[in-house]
Amino acid sequence: MKYIPFTRKNYHKIEQIKKLKKTAISDIDVVSRVFPFKTNNYVVNELIDWDNVEHDPLYMINFPQKELISQKNFDLVSSMLKNGTDKSLISRTIRKIRLGLNPHPAGQLECNIPELDGSRVDGIQHKYRETVLLFPAQGQTCHAYCTFCFRWPQFVGMSDHKIALKQAELSASYLSKHPEVTDVLLTGGDPMVMKAERLETYIDVLLNSGISNLKTIRIGTKSLSFWPYRFLTDRDSDKILELFRKVVDSGVHLSIMAHINHHREMKTVAFREAVKRIRRTGALIRSQSPILNHVNAIPAVWKKMWEDQVNMGIIPYYMFVPRNTGSHRFFSIPLVDAYRIFRKAFSNVSGMARTVRGPSMSARHGKIKIDGIPEINGKKYIAMSIIQGRSANWVKKPFFAEFDESARWIDELRPAFGVKTFFFVGDKESGFRISDDFDDAAATDPVGLRQSDNESPFLDWANQYA
Template identity: 50%
Template sequence: METIKYRNYILRNYTDIPQLSSLSKDEKEAIEVVGQVLPFKSNNYVVEQLINWNNVPEDPIFTLTFPRKEMLPKNHYSQVKKLLYADDEPGLKKKVNEIRMELNPNPAGQSYNVPALDGIRLHGIQHKYRETVLFFPSQGQTCHAYCTFCFRWPQFIGMNELKFAMKEAGLLHKYLLTHTKVTDVLFTGGDPLTAKANIISAYIEPLLTKEFSHIRNIRIGSKTLSYWPYRFLTDKDADDLLRLFEKVKKAGKHLAFQAHFNHPAELSTDAVKQAVERIQNTGAQIRTQSPLLRHINDDHVIWGDMWKEQVAQGMIPYYMFIARDTGSKAFFEVSLEKAWNIFRKAYRSVSGVCRTVRGPSMSADPGKIQIMGITEVRGEKVFVLRFLQCRNPDLVDIPFFAAYDKKATWFDELKPAFGEKYFFYQKNNQLKKNEKNTDIIF
C-alpha cells in the first residue's frame, strides 16, 4: 500500500483544508468559536477519504470531527465569540475555563475510580469494576482526530488537574501484582495507539510473564482503525505493533482490540479493511462499540448496516452506548426511549451473529446500566434496567425499574418506579455502611 503522510489539522492550520472553501462564513466561525472550548483536531485521511463534502455540514463524519455552532449553548457561544474577536486573551481564557467547568468535565464519578498505592494516588489508573483496570498511558493521551462528542475531552485541553495519565509502567505493574482479582487491563486514553510501539510494549510485555498469570486479557481501546488505519499498514512501526499483538497471543493471553466506529462510512475504505485483516492475523479479536449520537447515527438502519459490515469483516459487535452527560451532549443526545427503540429495531434487523451487541448502555456512577425495555408493571409504565457492570459485582444482572420518563436522556434524570425512594442498589449500600454510590467496595 502507498505510504501516506499523516497531516493533522488543528485550530492553527485548519484553513489549509482546501475543501473548507465550500463552508459558509458562519460555519467557519463556528469552528473557531467552539474550538476555543472543546478540542478540535482532524486529519488528511478523515478529510479526504471519510467526509462527503457534498453533504457538509450534515455529513456525519464532518459532524464527528468539526465543531458546529449548536455544540455550545447559545449564551456560551456569544460570550466566547465576543472575547475572541475583541482579542481579549486573558478574558477569553478565563471565560473558556469557566464554561469548561460547567460542561461536567469528568462525568460518572470517574475521579472516585482513581486508586492509591502505598498512599500515592495513581492518576493514570481507574479501577471501578473488580476484574478490570483501566490504564491511561501519558504517551497515548491524544487521538489521531478528536470526536466532537468526546466524553474524555478534558484529556486534550491542557487542564492537568482534570486529566488522567501516568507514564510509570512500574506503578501499574506493582498495582496489578497486589490486585490478583484483576483479569483485564484496558489501555485507554485518548488513544493509546497514538504512542509508539516500543512505548506500548514497555507496558504490555511485562504482563506476559508468569508473575502476572492472573491477567488474562489485554484490552486496547482505540479509534485508530477509523481515524488512521495506516497505523497498522505503513507507519514505520506498524509491524512492531502487530508483532506485539502476536506476542500477547503466544503468551496464552487474549488481545482484545476495542474498536470505536460511529458510522458505516468509517468501515468503507480499502485502508480500514486491510488494517482489520492485519490485526486479525495476529490472533487478536476486534470488538466494536459506539455511542448513539443525534446527527451522526440516530437511525436503526445505520446501526444494522454497521453491525452487519463489522461481522462481514470478522469483527464482533460489542456495545451501543448512550452518549455521556458531558461536553456537547445537548447537541448529540437522544431520549432513552428513542435509544431503546433504535437499538431493538436494529437488533431485530440482523441475524444472530450480530446479536453479540449489548445496549443501549449508560456508563453511569454506579455501573454500566442497560435499558432492557419499557413495559407496564401493576399499571405503571416503567423502564426495565439492569447492571451489565457494577461497582458491587453481586448486583450485576438483577433487573430493576425506573419510572417512565419520556424526556429523560441519562440515568441521573430517572427516579425509582412504584413511588420508591431508592433504587435497590442504593438500599444495599445503605445497609452495608452508608457508603456513597461511588465507593469502590471490593
C-alpha cells in the same frame, strides 16, 4: 500515506474548507476554543462528504458545531474574540465554561482512582472488580478528536483533570496486589498514537511480571477508523502487529476495542486491510459506539454497521448512551428512543450480530442497560439492569423507573413503584467511594426529536446515509 494533522491553527489549509459557509468557519473558530479540535488528511479526504457537510455524520464528529455549547456561552466567547479581549480573561472565561460542562462524569477522579501503598495512582482507574484501566502518559492524544468525546478534558490543557500513567511498572505492582483483576484496558486518548516501542514497554511490564491473574489485555482505539495506516504503512506498523502477535502467543487474550460510529467509516480499502492484518495476529476486534443524534440515531445505520462488522470478523460489543458531559447536549437523545432504535436494529440482524449490548449508560455506579419498556397494569415503565457494577452483587439485578419520554440519563429518571432511590445509590458494598450524582446544569437544553418505533428521528440525513 503520510499523517497530516489539522487543528484550529491550520485547518484553513484544508482545500475543502472553501465549501463551507462563512458562518460555519466562524463557528469552528469559536467552539474550538472550548473543545479540542483535531482531524487529519485521511478523515478529510476519505471519509467526509464535503458536498453535504451539513448532514454528513463524519463531518459532525470531526468538526466543531455551534450547537456543541449553549447560545449564551457561544455569544460570550464570540464577542470576546471579536472585541480583542485580553487573552488571560478569555482563558479564565473558557475554563469557567468547561468546568460547567461536568468535565469528569461518573466520578472518574473521585471514585475510580485507586491507591497503591497509601498513594493515589493517577494513571489508573479501577471501577469494576475484574477490570483496570491504564492511561499511558504518551497515549493521551488521538489521531483525530471526536466532537462527542467524554474525555475531552484530557486534550484541552485542564491538567487537574488529566489522567496519565508515567511509570509503566506501577501497573504490574498494582495487579500483583489485586488478584481479582483479570482484564487490563489500555485507554486514553488513544494508545495507538504511541510508537511501537513505547506501547511495548507498557505491555511487556504486564507480560513479564509473572502475574497469573492477568487473562485479557484490551486496547481502546479509534485508529482503525481515523488512521488505519497505523497498521499498514506507518514506519513501525509491522512492529505493532508483531507486538499483538506476541501478546496472543503468550496466552493472554488480546482484544482491540474499536470505536466505530458509522458504517461509512468501514468502507475504505485501508480500513478493511487494517482489519485483516490485525486479525491475522490472533487478536480479536470488538466494536463499540455511543448512539449519537445527527450521526447514527436510526436503526438502519446500526443494522448495516453490525452486519458489515460481522462480515469483516469484528464482534459487535456495545451501544452506549452519550455520557452527561461536554457536548452531550447536542448528541444525546431520550433513553426510550435509544432503546427503540436498538431494539429495531437488533431484531433485524442475525444471531451473529446479537453479541452487542445496549443501550448502556456508563454511570457512576456502573454500566446500566435499558432492557425494555414493559407495560404493567396498563402503565408503562422503563426496565433496566446493571451489566457491570461497583459491586458484583448488583449485576443483572433488574430494577424499574417511571416511564419518561424525555430523560436522557439515569439521574433524570425516578424509581418506580414508590421507591425513593434506586437500590445501588449509597450502597457501600463495592469498597469504592460513592458520592452524590452530578447536577449538570449545562444540560438544560438537549437536542432531539420524538418519533415512533417506525420513524427516523433525524430524517434530513438518514435517508441519504442509511
